[in-house]
Amino acid sequence: MTVQAFHLPYSEAAVQDLRERLTRTRWPDTIPGSGWEYGFDLESLQSICRYWRDEFDWKAELDRMGRLRHLEFTTGSQSIHFVHERGRGPTPIPILLLHGWPGSFLDMSKLAPRLADPAAYGGEPGDSFDVVVASLPGFGFSGRPGERGMSTARMSDLFAELMNELGYERFACHGGDFGGAVSSWLGRRHPARILGLHLSYTFQDYRPALQAGAVLSEEETQFLRDADRWAQELGAYDHIQLRTPQTVAYGLNDSPAALAAWILEKFRDWSDCDLALETRFTRDELLANVTLYWMTETIHSSCRLYFEQRASPLHLAPGERIEVACGIAHFPKDTPFPPRTWIERGYNVQHWTDMASGGHFPALEEPEALAADIRAFFRRLR
């Protein structure tokens, strides 16, 4: 087990190759005027890819990232990339921030400084955190798991080790999507280490154990129906990534335009953007994330997490509850979100905030509101 400095890799040849591939993209046909009806709109993608090729500056993005402290933790054959920022305030507490799919550690770029140095953003210095922003195994600059079984459950053990290595015996966690799943597993497997869990989303495979004769509320039944309908209409990516990630990865790792469509479709479908992607995110923001997937060739390893997750879903045992204190920030435009009662069946919910706006990527969409909620939740647990 070691922690060492991590140097952000840059390759001019890779940037050149990316530009060439974008130039010779063989665009599929489409039904003229069909817009987004059949999937990612052709013209929008062409415009994004033109910008990607002609204007987007990967080197500048890396330089921006390089202002932070990047480190790498290695345990066994797995390396984990993370950013470590010490809190500015009298008594910072450690917090681990975990992204999901198809995001990356970059999702946390606006949230992390707000937590590390609240005073710089109009907050109280007493709310500051020592921030650890990690890349999940198989994502970004973390190593791609070469063995089967790297589920969010296993990842939780690795992150517990990492935080231990940094000298953090107890720490706070925040995450949504897969990051929420890893956080939940930390709460389940390492409760003594966790100060509290702050979640913006409970991962779709979370299932509380229902006692015989348990009656679901109308809201819960409605949620399960909505989730089912959502899966039918928008869940094809999940279906494929759960079963045959490798089959789709051949094309996604070979075609930058395809990769952009596959990833950005989700940012559009899941964020609070009224289906106008660029009203929520800048092109540079979106493309920095896509380029990270491209340069690190992690689309397959990231999609494999769906497959791995199938073998160890977060299904709680009868009578089991994750007892660590849990705070939920519910952003209204997220994908189907369970009612409080459903989460309370499996979590010790002590804090719940219904946000006014935002979706599945709150750290990018609503960093200020999310930071305020995280500070408020952990204030009571300090």
Added chain:
Amino acid sequence: MAEQEFTISVPDAAIDDLRRRLRQMRWPDTVTGSGWTYGLDLDWMKSTADYWLEQYDWRAEERQLNAYPHRIAEIDGFRIHYLHFRSKHAGAVPLIVTHGWPGSFLELLKVAPMLAEGASDPFHVVVPSLPGFGFSERPSTPGMNTFRTAELWVELMRELGYDRFVAQGGDIGANVSSVMAWKHPESVIALHLNYIPGLYRPWVDDTTQPLRPEEIAFQQEAQVWFDEKGGYWHVQATQPQTLGFTLNDSPVGLAAWLIDKYRDWADCDGVVERRFSRDELLTHVSLYWFTETIASSCRMYLESRRAPLAFRQGERIAVPCGVLRLAKEEPMPPRTWVERAYNVVRWTEKPKGGHFAAWEEPEVLATDVRELVAPFRRPALRDDG
């Protein structure tokens, strides 16, 4: 209508471009020793891509394909590619055979001449390429589903002078054939299916004809199949364009997507070369690649999901129907389920073969079609030209 001959001729530049892309393939990583667990095996794909680049000869394949009677017709303003095997024998019965996804007219190159050349029970065989497949036009307006395709087919057959004909198909082809029989019973002598469309929904009257145990078991089996293997369907039926970017830009991406299905759905025990040679597989893939029809072919799923083969109370297909069920076919309904909306007069089960009946077991398919049609061969149907 004047039949127009058609010759396949892929430009050199397209072949060079394909080779360059194969050379520059950016391979994904995989998990050590995972084989086919996570999808198409990486080592297998690498060796197949290498074969595609180094040994496969499209020009040789193209020459062979051009020995067949390719035709182009414009029907209702829409360009249809088809093969027309006019039998030399007297009394030939017109037959239209429709392929499915991820197939093409290539699947039917074995069975079509067999049916045309049988001296005692010949057929005039027409093998069209579905809209958005192969050398047929790619639809540029929404709604080119199996219902509209069926209308084009009936019109095509009429234009060819075939007012009454037999319709055969599997997969999407079974759907199109069923619609022809349903909506144009006056034109269809008999219907032969080697697959029942997944979107087929008969009217079920719970009081007079409640579901039988085998029908319930089938529905459960189909659900499990969908959960495990239906990802391709799911994306093609909901967001096909997004997938299209992947498959139209990466030849290996396309090959993996298609060959995954050939392997999964054929009777090959997971060893695809037991059924199909690499050349055969790569010609199928190359056809999709050179015609750039993967996105348009996938869109057919979305169009068909919006117009499923669903029957209301009292609706049935009256045309006599024969079903050939090969053992390794994807979930196939029991006869009772099919009989709810089809007039099943013949039901054959065979121990070998899978989803690609015409490609895998052409003799079996040809025999079954001949035997279904035999009782309907009457002098009045004979073509004297």
